[in-house]
Amino acid sequence: MNKLEKMNDEHHAETFSSKILKWFNQHGRTHLPWQQQITPYRVWVSEIMLQQTQVSTVIPYFLKFMSAFPVLEALAGASIDDVLFYWSGLGYYSRARNLHLAAQKLQTLYPNELPKEVEQWVQLPGIGLSTAGAIVSISFDLPAIVLDGNIKRVLIRHFLLPGYPEQAALKKQLYSIAATLLPQLNGRNYSQAMMDLGAMICTKREPKCTECPIQTNCQAYIQHLQTQYPMVKPKKPIPKLSAKWLILLNKHHEILIQKVIDLKLWNQLWVFPEWPADKTMKDMRIQCQVNTLLILKKLPVFRHHFTHFSLDIEPIFAFTEDQLSKIEQNQQWDSTQWRWVSLNQPIHLGMPLPVKKLWVQLVQTDLSSIRHQAIKEAIQ
DNA sequence: AAATCGGGGAA
DNA sequence: TTCCCAGATTT
Structure with a gap:
C-alpha cells in the first residue's frame, strides 16, 4: 500500500463492513415477514425455521406459526401436538421440539425480557453459536457473529480459504476472521447484509461477482477461482x-x-x-x-x-x-x-x-x- | 470427526 | 437427476 492509498484508507475508511452496509442499504432485503415488528421472539422463531431451509419455504410457515403463537407465552403454553401441527411439512422436527422446550425455559429463566447475550441463547436447545449470533444481532441491533452457509461461502471465497466448511479447523478460522470484520455499530444490518450478500450475490453457482461490493478484494474472484470455493467434500451414496x-x-x-x-x-x-x-x-x-x-x-x-x-x-x-x-x-x-x-x-x-x-x-x-x-x- | 435429521427448489 | 439451503445435536 503506497502513501496515497494509506491516507485514503485512513480518512475515508472504506472498510469491509462499510462496503457491505452501503450495499445493503441499496440492495438488501427488508420486506421479509420477520423483518417487520422485530422482537426477539419473532427473530428467534424465524432463525430456527431458517436452519437448513430456504427463505421462500419458510415464509408461509412463519406466518401461520405466528398467528397460532403470537408471543412466547402462547408457544410455551401450547401442547407439543399443536406445535408439531404447525411445523408439519417443514422437516427437521427436532427444531420444533427444541423450540417448544426452549420457550418454556425462556419463560422460566427470563420472565421479564429475553436475554441480550449470545452466551445465554446458546444454552437453550436448538440454538448454536451462529443462530445465537443472529438472534442477538438482529433482535437488539448489537454486534454478534453469524456464520451460516451463506456467510461462510462469502468469507471462504474472499480469503480463498482451503478446506471443507464442515471441518472444525476451518470453522474456527472463519469465526476468528468474522470477529475482526465485525463492526461495532449496525449489528442488525450487518448480519442481514452478510446473509443477503451470500444469498443474492455470492451464490453457490454463478456468483454475480460484477455486482459484488467487495469484489476488488476477493481473492477467489481475482484468481478466477470463485466456482472452485468452498471446496466440496466427496459424498457417499445414499441407501x-x-x-x-x-x-x-x-x-x-x-x-x-x-x-x-x-x-x-x-x-x-x-x-x-x-x-x-x-x-x-x-x-x-x-x-x-x-x-x-x-x-x-x-x-x-x-x-x-x-x-x-x-x-x-x-x-x-x-x-x-x-x-x-x-x-x-x-x-x-x-x-x-x-x-x-x-x-x-x-x-x-x-x-x-x-x-x-x-x-x-x-x-x-x-x-x-x-x-x-x-x-x-x-x-x- | 462423522453421522443424523426433512423437505423444497434450482439447474 | 444432483446439490444445497439463515445448523444443531448425538455418537
Whole structure:
C-alpha cells in the first residue's frame, strides 16, 4: 500500500463492513415477514425455521406459526401436538421440539425480557453459536457473529480459504476472521447484509461477482477461482429403503394412526402404522391390536426422498370389523400413542409430509366403495 | 470427526 | 437427476 492509498484508507475508511452496509442499504432485503415488528421472539422463531431451509419455504410457515403463537407465552403454553401441527411439512422436527422446550425455559429463566447475550441463547436447545449470533444481532441491533452457509461461502471465497466448511479447523478460522470484520455499530444490518450478500450475490453457482461490493478484494474472484470455493467434500451414496404402511379403516369410517415414539426419524409425529419387510400380517394385526384385518387394496408405491436415504412406501388399505370399544378395552391401548381419526374432520396433529399427502389422497377417495368392491371380489 | 435429521427448489 | 439451503445435536 503506497502513501496515497494509506491516507485514503485512513480518512475515508472504506472498510469491509462499510462496503457491505452501503450495499445493503441499496440492495438488501427488508420486506421479509420477520423483518417487520422485530422482537426477539419473532427473530428467534424465524432463525430456527431458517436452519437448513430456504427463505421462500419458510415464509408461509412463519406466518401461520405466528398467528397460532403470537408471543412466547402462547408457544410455551401450547401442547407439543399443536406445535408439531404447525411445523408439519417443514422437516427437521427436532427444531420444533427444541423450540417448544426452549420457550418454556425462556419463560422460566427470563420472565421479564429475553436475554441480550449470545452466551445465554446458546444454552437453550436448538440454538448454536451462529443462530445465537443472529438472534442477538438482529433482535437488539448489537454486534454478534453469524456464520451460516451463506456467510461462510462469502468469507471462504474472499480469503480463498482451503478446506471443507464442515471441518472444525476451518470453522474456527472463519469465526476468528468474522470477529475482526465485525463492526461495532449496525449489528442488525450487518448480519442481514452478510446473509443477503451470500444469498443474492455470492451464490453457490454463478456468483454475480460484477455486482459484488467487495469484489476488488476477493481473492477467489481475482484468481478466477470463485466456482472452485468452498471446496466440496466427496459424498457417499445414499441407501434405498422400503416399507409398507397400513391404512386401517374401521366400521366408524375412522383411520388408525400411531405416534412415533423414541425414534430418530419423525419422533412424536403421527403416522400410519408401518410394516417392516420382515414382519408378517399377523405381527401387524398384533401391533395394531385388532382381531380382524382384511386387506382391501394395495395402493401404488411412491418414493420419498431424504438427504441420507430414500424410502419406497407401499400403502396397504385394509379394514377391521372390530368394535371400537373392544380395542379400547385392551390394556395395551394408549390413546397418547394410538388414535382412530375420522377422515372428514381435519386433524390438529403433526404429520410428516408423505403422511400428510397420503391423508389428503384418502380424503378425496370413496373408501366405502373400495371396501364394498373388495368384499364383492372376495366372495366371487 | 462423522453421522443424523426433512423437505423444497434450482439447474 | 444432483446439490444445497439463515445448523444443531448425538455418537
